Amino acid sequence: xxENPYKPNIAVIExxxxxxxxxxxxxxxxxxxxDENLKKTFDYKSGQTAMLSAFGKGECMICITSTPTRKGFLxxxxxxxxxxxxxLHELVxxxxxxxxxxxxxxxPLDDWKGKxxxxxxGGIGQAPLRSVYLNALDNRKNxxxxxxxxxxxxxxxxxxxxxxxxxxxxxxxxVYLCLDxxxxxxxxxxxxxxxxxxxxxxxxxxxxxxxxxxxxxTAFVPQLVMAIHPSPENSIAITCGPPIMINxxxxxxxxxxxKNDQIYTTLEMRMKCGIGxxxxxxxxxxxxxxxGPVFSYEQLEKLPLEY
Numbered sequence: 001x002x003e004n005p006y007k008p009n010i011a012v013i014e015x016x017x018x019x020x021x022x023x024x025x026x027x028x029x030x031x032x033x034x035d036e037n038l039k040k041t042f043d044y045k046s047g048q049t050a051m052l053s054a055f056g057k058g059e060c061m062i063c064i065t066s067t068p069t070r071k072g073f074l075x076x077x078x079x080x081x082x083x084x085x086x087x088l089h090e091l092v093x094x095x096x097x098x099x100x101x102x103x104x105x106x107x108p109l110d111d112w113k114g115k116x117x118x119x120x121x122g123g124i125g126q127a128p129l130r131s132v133y134l135n136a137l138d139n140r141k142n143x144x145x146x147x148x149x150x151x152x153x154x155x156x157x158x159x160x161x162x163x164x165x166x167x168x169x170x171x172x173x174x175v176y177l178c179l180d181x182x183x184x185x186x187x188x189x190x191x192x193x194x195x196x197x198x199x200x201x202x203x204x205x206x207x208x209x210x211x212x213x214x215x216x217x218t219a220f221v222p223q224l225v226m227a228i229h230p231s232p233e234n235s236i237a238i239t240c241g242p243p244i245m246i247n248x249x250x251x252x253x254x255x256x257x258x259k260n261d262q263i264y265t266t267l268e269m270r271m272k273c274g275i276g277x278x279x280x281x282x283x284x285x286x287x288x289x290x291x292g293p294v295f296s297y298e299q300l301e302k303l304p305l306e307y
Contacts (some may be wrong), residue, residue, distance in 0.1 A: 026080075037041070045105075046067060046106055050076070058087075061229060082173045106295070119147065120148070133146065148173055148174070151180065151219070155194060188202065198216065199219075200227045222249045239263070260296065261302075268288075
């Protein structure tokens with residue numbers, strides 16, 4: 001008899017990391033399967049997703065934020081914003097959840113060997129990027145420069161901050177972090193968002209001058225991209241975050257000379273089944289749960305405008 005594709009596997013929560021607090025808090029759940037054989041054999045790729053079950057409340061699709069290069073556990077970063085995610089946030093270490101998957105396609109890291117990788121994230125959009133850059137760092141010899149550009153509204157809203165602060169000190173990657181500008185009723189306030197977070201040139205970010213070794217800035221993420229101005233030569237840019245951020249990041253990458261086939265992102269659509277049966281996530285004939293969530297902008301240009 002064919003195995004039920006909707007039946008979740010049981011996983012126990014081993015650790016919960018509070019990434020951010022507040023009304024849209026983010027927690028990272030480190031889980032492992034109860035089935036010892038599944039714990040050893042479960043395989044996934046960076047970019048794939050899984051359906052998480054909060055028993056008695058429902059299930060929701062969440063990206064896998066751990067890297068397949070590190071075995072024996074999975075990690076999921078969950079923002080609290082609905083019934084199921086709120087139920088997940090109420091769980092504690094030792095509780096169990098359901099996990100089914102993995103679903104979707106992957107970031108083509110094998111095709112990117114020998115290239116420079118630029119990761120550009122905002123807020124919870126850093127979650128799918130984390131799996132990819134940890135994977136690349138664990139296979140460091142396969143890639144040239146690795147650059148991580150990440151921003152959030154405030155220091156409290158930065159996910160994986162301790163991990164990124166540690167990575168700032170190492171030579172494996174160039175890390176650039178930013179906090180949003182402060183605002184008032186008159187608009188943006190041209191001052192540091194926090195002590196030690198240097199301002200970029202608000203009116204013309206590309207002309208920003210900063211001391212060598214500066215890694216923390218006051219800027220919106222698309223502005224920081226222009227201030228850092230990564231080269232498109234032999235490079236791939238991967239971006240994820242709020243839609244408006246992605247739109248401006250892509251526009252700025254194109255200004256810098258990046259082509260559509262050099263820019264990748266992930267799509268978020270309401271996914272109910274995960275296997276292309278319910279029709280909740282289709283864009284024309286494309287199903288995000290099966291054909292995505294990873295797309296190059298060359299592919300996105302061919303999709304209907306409804307996404």
